[in-house]
Amino acid sequence: MTMPVDSGALYDRLIVERARKPLFAGRLENPEKIGEGKNPLCGDKTRVELQLDQDHISLVRHHTRGCAICLAAADLMAERITGLNIAQAEGVGRQFSAMLVEKDGQPATSATAGTPALEQLEAFAPLRAHRARIRCAELPWVALKEALSHVDV
């Protein structure tokens, strides 16, 4: 029996599982908003489709071709923003980005008032030590931003 590979805490079990069996992958029949993200360095691509109920995000699907980090980030993003209003989803996105660039030893970013917590998205915190991979986790959020860029709030 070989010993398990050292993943440096980067590949949390949750990330590996969501990459393998995403819960929010697929396409919507009539998406109201669509955004795409592409990383020219590795060819990773994600397409995020949304259905809105007034200013609430009621349904999210993503179509992602990429690494485990990118796939899991898309899936966990979809889960986290479902049910939030647009301002809240954007707030979570800002907080997620801030978490990824935090220096080790610094206190965790305090959420601005009214922004929902990161919850499961905190699984991506160890990416801080792998700067080259931060873009993989941010790609779905880039796509989300594009999807929401034409929404009047």
Next chain:
Amino acid sequence: MSAILEKGPVHQFDSAAIRQQFPILAQKVHDRPLVFLDSAASAQKPNAVIDCMADTMRTQYANIHRGLHWMSERTTEAYEGVRDQVAAFLNAPSREEIVFTRNSTEAINLVAYSFGALLKPGQAVVISEMEHHANLVPWQMLRDRAGIELRIAPITDEGDLDLDALQDILSDGQVALVAITHMSNVLGSVTPARQIADMAHAAGAQVLFDGSQFVVHRKTDVQALGADFYTFTGHKLYGPTGIGILWARKALLDAMPPFMGGGDMISTVTFERSTWAHVPHKFEAGTPAIIEAIGLGAAISWVEKVGMEAITAHEAALTSYALTRLADVPGLKVIGAPKDRGGVISFTMDDVHPHDIATLLDRNGVAVRAGHHCAEPLMRRLGLTATARASFGIYTVQEEIDVLADTLVRIRNFFV
């Protein structure tokens, strides 16, 4: 100076002695010994190169070709001495045919610009499907600027150049230049340069080989290859970054207009006009990478002392061992099966993304490259978006291949 160099050429490869000369190999990554399998991207540097460059800056440095003082004269001698060394390294007929550039990319851009200026609309340049972007984008730029045609010679599914198809591409006599890699940075394929040169010449075309990968692993003889242009870069040859080489036949260099204008490349300058210096200086505008050129000279001396034959044999044995070990990793697929492979192996492993492979290998001390390897059209041809790539150098040892293969098995268990 270590024992291995005092003994002169070694035919029995003493890996431990070689490794001791690369101080970086003693570094740890994530608390594990560094297993550096990314030499095809850039090789590590031996003490001989590090010391030579530092000594140059400490004891013998000034600008070249212009000073009337002792320091400038000595530095000019050292710099120009490297031109002789490179000429001998490539078996070039003349030192005047050696042009210093920043890297292979710049050397190819120089040819695309200056040789390209001699081409007429309707003439064609041929490259292959397995070119690095460095030997692709400059020709696209020339095509769009000068109205020449860019033709792409296909490769076989094994990753060899399709010579029959190349023959067809050459048949209308419009091809002015065939520019092909001498060894693929993705597939490791060594191309049959002599045969390509003969085919090109029979069709009235010149031939350029991008030797960035090849010169590191095998003896290069531009005359025996029948080449017209040959390029390589210093940093893959255990030398510093910022220094590369263009070799070209003197008649071609004489006919080509300068690439960049500035100091050092002129004969006379007035406000009305300038005349050009003789080759190779016509192509070396401005203060060059003096220290880096001298460092490249140290790298070539060092490689020649180890012996190119010994290096070739060592790397061939390693590559063959690696192919055997990797064949036992479940789900692993080696990309391409060229007839003649240098020390480069690209692979995929089931659905595990190459970037995840590279990150997890890195956590375990193993440095590989992952991505499209600056060869996006080749990736598309292979139906892939990315691969992981292990590449070997003079200091690579069998135990490192074992670490690679064992870690890959554990990575697969982690994901699948």
